[in-house]
Amino acid sequence: MAHIAAAADPVAAFEEQLPGVLKGTHEFRGELTLFVAPSDVPKAARFLRDAKGLIYNFLSDISAVDYYEPARGHGDYGDRPERFGVSYHLYSMLYNRRIRLKTFVNEDAPVVPTLVPVWPSADWLEREIFDMMGISFEGHPNMRRVLLSEDWEGHPHRRDYPLGYETVMFSFNADEISKHKPFAEE
Numbered sequence: 001m002a003h004i005a006a007a008a009d010p011v012a013a014f015e016e017q018l019p020g021v022l023k024g025t026h027e028f029r030g031e032l033t034l035f036v037a038p039s040d041v042p043k044a045a046r047f048l049r050d051a052k053g054l055i056y057n058f059l060s061d062i063s064a065v066d067y068y069e070p071a072r073g074h075g076d077y078g079d080r081p082e083r084f085g086v087s088y089h090l091y092s093m094l095y096n097r098r099i100r101l102k103t104f105v106n107e108d109a110p111v112v113p114t115l116v117p118v119w120p121s122a123d124w125l126e127r128e129i130f131d132m133m134g135i136s137f138e139g140h141p142n143m144r145r146v147l148l149s150e151d152w153e154g155h156p157h158r159r160d161y162p163l164g165y166e167t168v169m170f171s172f173n174a175d176e177i178s179k180h181k182p183f184a185e186e
Helices: 010-017 038-050 122-133 174-178
Strands: 022-028 031-036 058-066 084-092 097-105 111-113 136-138
Touching: 010 022, 010 031, 010 038, 031 038, 038 084, 038 097, 038 111, 058 122, 097 111, 122 136
Parallel strands: 031 097, 111 136
Antiparallel strands: 022 031, 058 084, 084 097
């Protein structure tokens, strides 16, 4: 019969096995976030996936946030070191625990190494972030837009992206709206 190792403390495990990789931690309502540099994301992800007592073997999601605040002025991101944050939401099926791995990237070169070699399911999640936020994933096998057309300009989930406007079509205004559509004839 195989022995299952006791659940380990992720912060202590990082400090012991990967000294210097962990840049900080934050716990909120029982969920732990580990902060690492962008270049250390693959190393940290492999460690969380493979280390005894951790085994975060399921990548449930990748999300990105734009901390740009135009009211405060360019380059002011509150208490964050860079404009964009990329979060990897991991789950250990063995220990029934969740953890978040997070990194920050600057707006001039928003690049993070891909996690497709660690979790193949990262493929489309990274492409969605590339498409909507403009954060590129170095080493990704197919880094191209997944939701918007290839000729689309900009990234709609960035906070400085101009808001568009189109009147919603109803039965009472359908004729007026149809006149302005590209397929309409004068």
